[in-house]
Amino acid sequence: MIPLKYLSAYPAHVTAQVQQLLADDKLGPLLLKKYPSAHGVRTDKALYDYVMDLKTQHLRNAAQINKVGFDAKLHVYHHALGTHTTVSRVQGNKLKAKHEIRIATLFKDVPDAFLKMIAVHELAHLKERNHDKAFYQLCTYMEPDYHQLEFDVRLYLTHIDVAGKLDWPT
Template identity: 60%
Template sequence: MSALKYLLHYPPSLLVQVQARLDDGSLGNWLASRYPDSHAVQSDNALYQYVGELKQRYLKNAPAPTKVLYDNRQHPVKGTLGTNTQISRVQGSKLKAKHEIRIASLFRDAPEAFLRMIVVHELAHLREKNHDKAFYQLCCHMEPAYHQLEFDTRLWLTLRELEPATSPAAR
C-alpha cells in the first residue's frame, strides 16, 4: 500500500478497497465514468476568468487575486497542488496586499470537477488562512461535494502516477 501515498490519512478499510480496484485495473474506468467531462480552461487568462467567476459568486467581499496562473513548479509529490500567496508592499504611505493563486499545471488535463475543487480550496484561503473547521465549511459552501472531490482527486493523482500512459482517467 506504499503506492497510496496520497491517501495515507484515510481509514485502512478504504485503502483496501482502493488497492483492490488498482489491482484489478478498474479504478481508471470507474473515475472516467464518474468524471467524464474535461474542461476548456487551458490558458492562464481562462483560469483567471474561471477563478474570478467563482470568487464573485461566493466571496464578493474577499480581496480579488491580482494574478492567477498555472504553475509547472507545483507538484503533488512535493505536497502542493496550488498555492495562495499574499505579498505586502509599501506604496507611498499605504501598505498594499496582492494575492496570487497558482494551480499545478497537471490540472489542465484533469476533469473539470477536480479543477473546481482545487480552485475552491485556494479561494477559501482568501478568507481563512488555516486549514481549520471554518476553512472547510467555506469550501463546502462553495462546493458541497468538496470532500468527495478531494478524495477522488487523490485517487486520480494515484492512478496518474502509477499508470500515466495507459489509463483513460489519468490523461
C-alpha cells in the same frame, strides 16, 4: 501492496478498496466513467476568469485577486496542488497586498470538478488561512461535494503514481 501516499489518512477499509481497484486495473476506468470529460480552461486568462467567476459567486467581499495561472513549477509531490500567496509592498505611506493563485499544470487536462475543487480550496484561503473547521465549512459552502471531490482527486493522483496519467476527452 502499493503505498498510497495520498490516501494515508483514510481508514484501512477505504485503502483496501483502492488497493483492490488498482490490482484489478479498474481505478482509471472508474474515474473516467464518473468524470467523462475534461474542462475547457486552457490558458491563464481563462483560468483567471474561471476563478473570478467562483469568487464573484461566493466571496464577493474577499480580497481582490491580482493573478491566477497554471504553474509548471508546482510539483504535486513536493509542494501542493495549488498555492495562494500574498505579497505585501509598501507604496508611499500605504501597505498594498497582492493575492496570487497558482494551480499545478497537471490540472490543465482534468475534469471540471477537479479544477473547481482546487480553485475553491485556494479561494477559501482568502478568508481562512489554516486548514481548520472554518476553512472546510467555507469550502463546502462554495462546493457542497468538496470532500468527495478532494477524495476523487486523491484517487486520481494515486492512479498517476501507479499507472500513469489518464487522458480525458475535452
